Amino acid sequence: MDIKRVIDEVNRLKKEKNAIILGHNYQVPEVQQVADIVGDSLALSKAAAEAESDTIVFCGVHFMAESAKILSPNKRVLLPVKDAGCPMADMVTAEKLREYKKENPDTTIVCYVNSSAEVKAESDVCCTSSNALKIVKTLDSKRILFVPDKNLGSYIKNQINDKEIELWPGFCITHHRVQEEEVLKVKKAKPNAILLVHPECNEDVVKLADFVGSTSQIIDYANKSDNNEFIIGTEMGVMEKLKNDNPNKKFYLLSPGLICNNMKKTGIADVLEALKEEKHEIHVDEDIRKKALVSLNRMLKLS
16 A cells, blocks of 8 residues: 555545544554644544534544534544444443432532543533543532543542542553553663653552653653653553654653554544545434533533
């Protein structure tokens, strides 16, 4: 496959069909290259809400494209690879959440954006890793259930003393697999490097970090830091932008296990095919969409 030719064709079709391509930081390099906007979940949610194009091609996983459809119902939203999912999003269901709400009617449900439209519809407010702490602090409620990521929830809980925060037992299989022993080994091997990790990592790993933040926050920190060496504790896709933005700095991936197979399913040929055939369009039931929109809009307002 001639990648340059494919990229040129993607760019041509993008203009012809008045489409915008949104790409997550964890996408493969050539997909990031053709994306109009590359960012974390918050940046891409805002981009979807503000998009003026007729079509949104979302290079990420299903819940992200679904969120774009919730925010932009009159636009065609395409997911290049139909089965690009998120195991963590599948760890909470709307049915289980409704059961919880019946037994805990006074609890506010804070829903990580890594979740289905149905779960968002049952939640009071959404959040991303970059705004979760701010949103939880803003809430008047003293009792909160954080779904579905127990690691991000734990990170938030450890910084807030005036609220009772219950954690749903979900997790990101990519970030959760990194263990404390592995971190200590890498830190010893790279003593001059600063450790930057994502809050989806487990608590033992987070405690060893010099900085904890979303993918965009990690990139911003590294860009602004006077330090020249960094250990990166999030999905390997972020390394592309870090190295491009900072050619004179050194970056080491914390663990070879930091690869999301679902994020890596999308290739440049899939983006081209999605644009050509307008395939894998995302649809959301209108009643569910309206309910989910409330929690997403509340997130955007509080961000």
